[in-house]
Amino acid sequence: MESKTSIDYPLVIITISLLAVGLMVLFSASSAYAYLRKGDPYFFLKRQLIWAGLGLVFLWMGTRFNYRRYEKVGVPLLLLSLGLLALVFLPQLGAGPNGAQRWITLDSVGLGFIHFQPSEIVKLALVIYLASSLVRKTERMENFVNGFLPYFIILGAISIMVVMEPDLGSAIIIAMIAFVVLFAGGARISHMIYALILALIPICFSVLEVGYRKDRIMAFFRPESDPQGAAFQPLHFKIALGSGGLWGLGPGRGKEKLFYLPTPHTDSIFAVLGEEFGFIGTTLIVVLFFAMALRGLMIARRAPDRFGKLLAVGLTSIICLQAAINMAVVTVLLPTTGTTLPFISYGGSSLVICLAAVGILLNISKRGLVQPNPDGE
Numbered sequence: 001m002e003s004k005t006s007i008d009y010p011l012v013i014i015t016i017s018l019l020a021v022g023l024m025v026l027f028s029a030s031s032a033y034a035y036l037r038k039g040d041p042y043f044f045l046k047r048q049l050i051w052a053g054l055g056l057v058f059l060w061m062g063t064r065f066n067y068r069r070y071e072k073v074g075v076p077l078l079l080l081s082l083g084l085l086a087l088v089f090l091p092q093l094g095a096g097p098n099g100a101q102r103w104i105t106l107d108s109v110g111l112g113f114i115h116f117q118p119s120e121i122v123k124l125a126l127v128i129y130l131a132s133s134l135v136r137k138t139e140r141m142e143n144f145v146n147g148f149l150p151y152f153i154i155l156g157a158i159s160i161m162v163v164m165e166p167d168l169g170s171a172i173i174i175a176m177i178a179f180v181v182l183f184a185g186g187a188r189i190s191h192m193i194y195a196l197i198l199a200l201i202p203i204c205f206s207v208l209e210v211g212y213r214k215d216r217i218m219a220f221f222r223p224e225s226d227p228q229g230a231a232f233q234p235l236h237f238k239i240a241l242g243s244g245g246l247w248g249l250g251p252g253r254g255k256e257k258l259f260y261l262p263t264p265h266t267d268s269i270f271a272v273l274g275e276e277f278g279f280i281g282t283t284l285i286v287v288l289f290f291a292m293a294l295r296g297l298m299i300a301r302r303a304p305d306r307f308g309k310l311l312a313v314g315l316t317s318i319i320c321l322q323a324a325i326n327m328a329v330v331t332v333l334l335p336t337t338g339t340t341l342p343f344i345s346y347g348g349s350s351l352v353i354c355l356a357a358v359g360i361l362l363n364i365s366k367r368g369l370v371q372p373n374p375d376g377e
Contacts, residue, residue, distance in 0.1 A: 008365040022344035029272040030265035051348035055355030062359020074132030081125035084118035117349035127314030134185030141186040169337035220335040240271035248278030270330040302368040
């Protein structure tokens, strides 16, 4: 029966479920914050609904557009994303909290309501580029200099630009996504280990050079040493999750979102969900992301060509790796880093890219179920 349909209903149901839960939890997490900061308790919800609408348009377009055509535009897409990444350093365009420059905003031309994060676009562009390039370099991946090294240099350049914003968390996620695609594309584990060792040197330097990053690492290992400083956020993650118990306090009844958890509607939203919906609610979200990962890998396995397989692996990694890192941070399994939870956290750039990724996955799935038609839609 599955071979007669062109719609991957399990993936659609998983995506819509995550999006619906995300909008509900976002309103609960952001309403008090939005009312005091913006004068409108629906401020973040209304914006997220707009981004969700735009993302669903991209999802629909992704299902209609033959994914094989992306293979020809891998390099231009990567160059375009790098150009956008460079624009954040222009004072007229770059914006972000506490002096950081992570978003492009059009305030200077009277379009301040338009702002997006280029590092999210880089994730998608890099996956498309790697998948298209690895198709042509299968045999050369056994050689470090001619195979793996050029990708490592490109990844290093991207990571340096993202770290300079500064956004070390996004740089690490981008690197992890790239490593997953490279591994699926035939890169040797030994080459990846060498690259990881080389990358640890600048990562350690970046952590030690920037005070708040060093403080977060120390707070992770010894939270009792600075409970009102760097350890404040992870300690309140634990309080929120512990307060929720099995069933949670109920929608809207969480207390930690009331200015104990910084950015409760973005990085900390999984803690809000845990406090209000308990262990059952957080387990449901984990199961949904796990199901999405399995579905993405299944789509990759039955994709009709190598490009589709690598592209599906990369797109699945964009969503599920970031989700895993966010949930690991909130459960204090990893040091605190600014990583949002896909489909759940407030953030237009992430939401649109994730929905677009699902759209492409649906197109790959469709062409893995029906007879390939390279020239058709």
